[in-house]
Structures are given as C-alpha cells and as structure tokens.
C-alpha cells in the first residue's frame with residue numbers, strides 16, 4: 065500500500081477525484097484535483113493525463129546535437145522536454161531548438177533572470193526558475209511580464225540540495241517543512257505579481273524526505289505538482305528509487321507530471337517514467353510485456369527472446385500486451401489476459417495464443433519475427449478500430 069492509502073484522501077482538505085465506479089476497485093487511484101495549466105499545447109493538472117518529462121544533456125549551444133537528442137526523446141514518448149540555458153549562447157540556440165521541437169520545451173534557468181527573458185522570447189513553453197533566487201522584485205516583475213507576453217508557464221523547483229540559507233538555519237537541515245516553506249515563498253512572489261500559471265516541485269534525493277514534502281505540499285496548494293526524486297542514481301538504482309518515491313505519490317493520487325532523474329540517457333528516463341505510469345494503470349503506451357524469469361522448464365531462451373522483442377517492438381506506440389512464458393506452468397494463464405501469447409513447448413515447437421485463445425504453433429527459429437508480425441498486425445487493427453486490446457477489457461489500460 066502507498067503511504068496513507070485509504071486514509072490519505074479523507075484526511076486532506078483538498079479534494080481527491082474519486083475513480084469512476086469500478087469492477088476492480090483495488091486498481092482505482094483517486095487523483096488529487098489540481099488546477100490545470102498549459103505548458104505550450106500540453107495540459108498539466110486537472111484530469112489531464114500525467115505527463116512524462118526528461119531533460120537534454122547536450123550543450124544547448126550545440127543546436128544540432130540538442131535537436132537530435134530531443135528527437136530521440138520524442139520517439140521514446142516524452143511529452144515535455146527541459147533544456148538547460150546556463151548562458152547567452154544557449155538562449156541564442158534555444159530559438160532554433162524550440163522551432164524544431166515537436167513537444168513543448170521548458171527552459172531551465174540558473175539564477176540569471178536575463179536568460180529567462182531571452183528564453184521566453186525564444187519560444188520556451190515554460191521557464192524553470194525560482195523567483196526568490198533572481199534578486200529584486202523588479203526582476204521578478206520583468207520575468208512575469210515576459211512569461212505572460214509569451215504565454216509561458218513557470219515551474220518552481222525547490223531542491224533539498226539548494227535550500228535557502230535562512231531556511232536551513234531555521235530548520236537545521238533539509239526537512240519537509242523547510243522544502244514546503246521554500247515552495248510557498250516562491251509561489252507567493254508569483255501570486256503577488258498576479259501570475260498563476262505555475263507548477264511546483266519539491267525534490268530530494270532522499271525518498272522519505274521527497275515523499276513527505278510532496279504530500280505536505282499537496283495539502284497546502286492547488287497547483288499541479290511536478291514529481292521527481294532528484295539525483296536518484298544510475299539506471300537500475302535510480303529506477304528503483306524513483307519507482308518507490310514517484311510511484312508511492314502517484315498511488316496516493318499526487319502528481320501531475322513526472323521526471324525520472326537518472327545518470328543515464330534521457331530516453332531511458334522517458335521509458336522508466338512510462339513504466340512507472342503503466343505499472344499503476346495511470347497511462348499506457350506501446351507493448352506491455354509479461355514474461356517469466358525462466359527456469360529449467362523453459363522451452364526456449366526466455367531472457368534472450370524478451371531482450372530481442374523489447375528491441376524489435378520499440379516502435380509500437382499502440383497500447384497492447386504480449387506474454388512470453390517458457391512453459392505451460394504459467395503460460396496459458398498469462399496468455400489468457402494478453403493480446404499475443406507465446407508458451408514454450410517441447411522439441412522447439414511453441415504455442416501461440418491470440419486474444420487469449422490457443423491458435424497455432426510456431427518453431428523456435430521463426431518465433432521472434434512471427435511475434436513481431438502478429439504485434440504489428442494487431443496494432444494496426446486496434447488503430448483502425450476493428451479490434452480492441454485485451455488490456456482495455458481487463459482494466460489494465462488507462
């Protein structure tokens with residue numbers, strides 16, 4: 065169970081959207097109803113789908129490399145992409161990058177308010193800037209003016225690693241109260257300038273701290289929340305940490321947009337973000353693979369087959385499912401609930417299930433190409449509306 069599940073909703077003053085009456089109530093998540101804002105053409109908050117973000121790691125001044133990376137992230141499914149703007153060369157390149165991007169871009173500003181003004185003019189859909197960090201009220205007013213004039217949202221990003229000195233002195237160390245107070249201080253500066261198109265993050269690399277801070281903030285404000293466990297680590301460690309932190313919050317109904325921070329390529333962050341959402345039935349995209357860990361009973365090499373299928377099916381965006389089980393112990397049961405199923409048999413001859421029903425056999429050597437063909441055909445049928453995915457029948461798709 066996620067933290068406070070069951071009690072979390074009733075204890076809060078903010079409303080949590082009850083799920084539609086469901087025949088599988090154990091899968092229901094009551095989402096906190098936040099105010100909706102727009103990041104370019106993408107809605108964030110309210111009942112909009114929870115968006116997946118990532119951030120480029122190329123030199124922004126190298127527009128070609130940055131656009132290439134953005135393209136790869138878009139292909140992986142990123143809804144919003146953040147691009148760092150540490151200097152004037154970066155904001156100069158940003159205009160070209162924003163024109164080429166197919167998804168809205170967030171310009172990440174490092175303290176210097178002039179970069180925010182330049183990025184807003186250069187086509188940023190959102191500015192990631194903490195108004196309390198840029199100096200005078202006049203500067204905040206200038207940034208807000210530029211954001212309003214260009215239709216930009218603002219993302220306030222409080223981070224336990226860079227908390228204001230006065231808050232550290234007051235609280236002694238980064239703690240949920242300190243992160244939330246920092247966020248409220250920054251929010252107030254925007255509200256004082258009559259600006260309300262903002263979303264907020266209170267990130268920490270410590271899962272307990274981040275989750276507690278977000279839960280507290282969710283009670284205190286009605287704006288959309290951007291979730292993340294910052295500096296989470298490498299691909300495996302960071303994925304586990306993010307799945308626990310972000311997953312726990314999402315399960316409790318908190319969060320409108322997510323970024324998984326990994327020391328890995330940004331496309332991997334997008335894939336992990338989607339896997340977290342898919343696991344909770346909050347969003348779906350592409351092929352959901354159900355597969356066994358394999359053992360001595362396997363009729364084919366399950367691990368290598370799954371690796372090759374993941375690679376070969378990366379281009380499928382249609383939500384659907386494939387089960388890959390090494391033998392009849394669990395194969396038929398899983399195949400019954402997936403669109404395409406394969407269960408290992410004897411002598412290199414394996415059973416193929418279509419829409420949960422046994423259909424035909426396939427030989428070892430033809431198996432991968434055959435499954436890819438079946439998946440492509442099924443995806444085309446789903447897209448054409450002539451077929452539905454088993455996932456939607458079993459309530460596993462958002």
Ligand code: SF4
Nearest residue numbers: 356358359362390391
């Ligand atoms: S489904 Fe069969 S091959 Fe796979 S782990 Fe279970 S018993 Fe082993």
